[in-house]
Amino acid sequence: MLLLKNLKQTQLQRCWQPLARFASGQRKFDYDLVVLGGGSGGLACAKEAVEYGARVLCFDYVTPTPAGTKWGVGGTCVNVGCIPKKLMHQASLLGEAVHEAVAYGWNVNDRDIKPNWQKLVKSVQNHIKSVNWVTRVDLRDKQVEYVNSLGYFVDAHTIEYKTKQGATKQLTAQNVVVAVGGRPRYPDIPGAKELGITSDDIFSYEKDPGQTLVVGAGYVGLECACFLKGLGYEPTVMVRSIVLRGFDRQMSELLAAMMTERGIKFLHTTIPTAVERLPNGRLLVNFTNTSNQTKGSEVYDTVLWAIGRKGLIDDLNLAAAGVQTRNDKIIVDGTEATSVPHIYAVGDIIYGRPELTPVAILAGRLLARRLFAGSKQLMDYRDVATTVFTPLEYSCVGMSEEQAIETLGPENVEVFHGYYKPTEFFIPQKSVRHCYLKAVAEVGGEQKILGLHYMGPVAGEVIQGFAAALKSGLTVNTLLNTVGIHPTTAEEFTRLSITKRSGRDPTPASCCS
Numbered sequence: 406m407l408l409l410k411n412l413k414q415t416q417l418q419r420c421w422q423p424l425a426r427f428a429s430g431q432r433k434f435d436y437d438l439v440v441l442g443g444g445s446g447g448l449a450c451a452k453e454a455v456e457y458g459a460r461v462l463c464f465d466y467v468t469p470t471p472a473g474t475k476w477g478v479g480g481t482c483v484n485v486g487c488i489p490k491k492l493m494h495q496a497s498l499l500g501e502a503v504h505e506a507v508a509y510g511w512n513v514n515d516r517d518i519k520p521n522w523q524k525l526v527k528s529v530q531n532h533i534k535s536v537n538w539v540t541r542v543d544l545r546d547k548q549v550e551y552v553n554s555l556g557y558f559v560d561a562h563t564i565e566y567k568t569k570q571g572a573t574k575q576l577t578a579q580n581v582v583v584a585v586g587g588r589p590r591y592p593d594i595p596g597a598k599e600l601g602i603t604s605d606d607i608f609s610y611e612k613d614p615g616q617t618l619v620v621g622a623g624y625v626g627l628e629c630a631c632f633l634k635g636l637g638y639e640p641t642v643m644v645r646s647i648v649l650r651g652f653d654r655q656m657s658e659l660l661a662a663m664m665t666e667r668g669i670k671f672l673h674t675t676i677p678t679a680v681e682r683l684p685n686g687r688l689l690v691n692f693t694n695t696s697n698q699t700k701g702s703e704v705y706d707t708v709l710w711a712i713g714r715k716g717l718i719d720d721l722n723l724a725a726a727g728v729q730t731r732n733d734k735i736i737v738d739g740t741e742a743t744s745v746p747h748i749y750a751v752g753d754i755i756y757g758r759p760e761l762t763p764v765a766i767l768a769g770r771l772l773a774r775r776l777f778a779g780s781k782q783l784m785d786y787r788d789v790a791t792t793v794f795t796p797l798e799y800s801c802v803g804m805s806e807e808q809a810i811e812t813l814g815p816e817n818v819e820v821f822h823g824y825y826k827p828t829e830f831f832i833p834q835k836s837v838r839h840c841y842l843k844a845v846a847e848v849g850g851e852q853k854i855l856g857l858h859y860m861g862p863v864a865g866e867v868i869q870g871f872a873a874a875l876k877s878g879l880t881v882n883t884l885l886n887t888v889g890i891h892p893t894t895a896e897e898f899t900r901l902s903i904t905k906r907s908g909r910d911p912t913p914a915s916c917c918s
């Protein structure tokens with residue numbers, strides 16, 4: 406019965422768009438929806454829209470990097486972002502695990518272990534190619550038309566593109582979703598583009614990266630530096646101002662301290678001024694320390710720019726459509742509509758929203774449902790959980806301590822915190838110095854939890870479930886009355902008893918009391 410009901414509902418939803426089209430008279434446009442950009446947000450939106458009977462076409466085109474790197478359909482996450490990054494993160498954690506295995510009694514030789522960079526890159530790229538292939542098959546099966554070209558506006562309803570044969574074609578769309586994402590920035594200094602690479606190149610880089618200068622201390626810089634270190638290379642991170650701007654300061658400093666303990670070098674308050682190639686092929690980087698104006702230089706094998714990303718608006722000819730922008734991004738309202746009502750934007754290209762894959766995907770899906778299935782549900786950009794994939798990962802959801810204090814005032818914020826000792830760290834005697842977590846809560850009322858922060862193993866897996874709880878109105882009382890799963894590190898959230906205000910020592914005495 407339930408199956409029948411669901412079936413009927415699905416069939417009804419599939420009829421929605423053709424019926425609406427019929428009711429509104431003749432077909433005025435070639436497509437109900439054209440999506441510019443086949444990455445996380447664009448593909449999610451396109452695939453959802455066809456579920457409701459919409460005629461959908463999706464453009465995806467990758468302009469090669471200055472170093473010549475290019476990739477297939479699927480956007481940043483699949484090709485040069487989350488997926489290859491997570492695989493390299495895993496590769497680096499496995500190197501650490503080999504040493505731990507010896508302490509656990511495995512009869513393996515952990516001396517002088519070295520990764521084979523080329524083999525790792527090949528494995529990662531093979532996986533990506535299989536995802537590209539599955540994506541194309543999926544689009545074909547779902548009947549989303551896919552065009553591997555750069556699309557741009559001629560007017561608010563007309564998109565132009567060049568075919569592989571070089572012919573110029575135009576098509577019209579009732580609705581357009583711009584989901585073109587962004588690409589890494591390069592600093593405006595001599596040698597930057599010619600000699601440096603970015604995250605767009607590193608995951609398919611044929612050469613051993615060797616001693617690497619990573620410029621930038623955001624997500625990309627820290628994650629790349631960490632997997633390179635774990636793989637045995639010697640990264641240095643150049644920090645312009647502070648590490649992980651926008652995150653909880655205590656957690657960010659703890660993360661930097663954890664990286665330093667693992668041997669990653671930091672050049673603080675430093676900016677690069679030029680890069681040149683030496684006769685021996687290595688790269689000489691000149692830089693300035695901005696706090697004391699001293700100049701310096703150092704030689705590296707690879708320079709990786711991780712200084713943020715630029716929205717890909719330049720090729721879109723947005724002026725022809727009348728779409729308003731700010732700082733290389735598109736301005737949208739709460740319905741993801743741009744300044745032109747039938748043109749929408751989702752994902753990284755939106756001004757002032759988190760640049761994360763699940764954000765792009767959910768926003769894309771919800772938009773398709775509103776456009777073609779009569780839904781009213783809006784994307785909620787608040788309390789989005791996120792993880793920095795460093796060897797001890799840092800994951801968080803909700804407010805930082807600073808944000809809570811700024812919003813409510815210091816007297817209205819209670820911070821519960823504690824260090825902890827993961828059971829599995831004891832035998833290999835791993836450092837527990839940076840295993841720390843905190844819950845930022847309201848002082849009064851039901852002590853609603855405003856933010857959760859965790860640094861330790863598999864932080865992303867730990868915080869994901871707590872993110873749902875926080876969105877459901879989690880309170881301190883509920884958290885502390887939740888029975889933990891022992892022995893896990895996630896259970897530490899249920900054991901938080903010390904407030905910062907109390908001044909008590911947050912270091913644990915034992916694991917099980």
Ligand code: FAD
Pocket residue numbers: 441442443444445446447464465466467468479480481482483485486487488490554555556557584585586587604625717720721751752753754760761762763765
């Ligand atoms: P994209 O995925 O960038 O897709 C846009 C697509 O449109 C691209 O293929 C682009 O080439 C194409 N395009 C551009 N202009 C045009 C045009 N005019 N016509 C046709 N096609 C066009 N997020 C996470 O949640 N977790 C992570 O662990 C994570 N790790 C990351 C690691 C790195 C190194 C990077 C760089 C990013 C990471 N991100 C992560 C962020 C995540 O990748 C992005 O938020 C996400 O990919 C954004 O999706 P999107 O659809 O907005 O854009």
Ligand code: NDP
Pocket residue numbers: 592620621622623624625626628644645646647648649650676677711712713714759760761791792793794
């Ligand atoms: P960010 O904007 O997060 O960080 C850029 C870094 O580069 C900052 O430290 C910034 O310093 C520095 N910087 C900027 N300009 C210069 C310059 N001219 N010279 C030297 N340093 C400079 O960008 P990322 O590229 O790291 O990440 C982009 C986005 O991708 C993130 O916001 C995130 O949403 C997404 N992402 C998500 C990941 C995840 O979920 N795990 C992983 C990777 C990326 P300053 O603070 O002084 O401005």
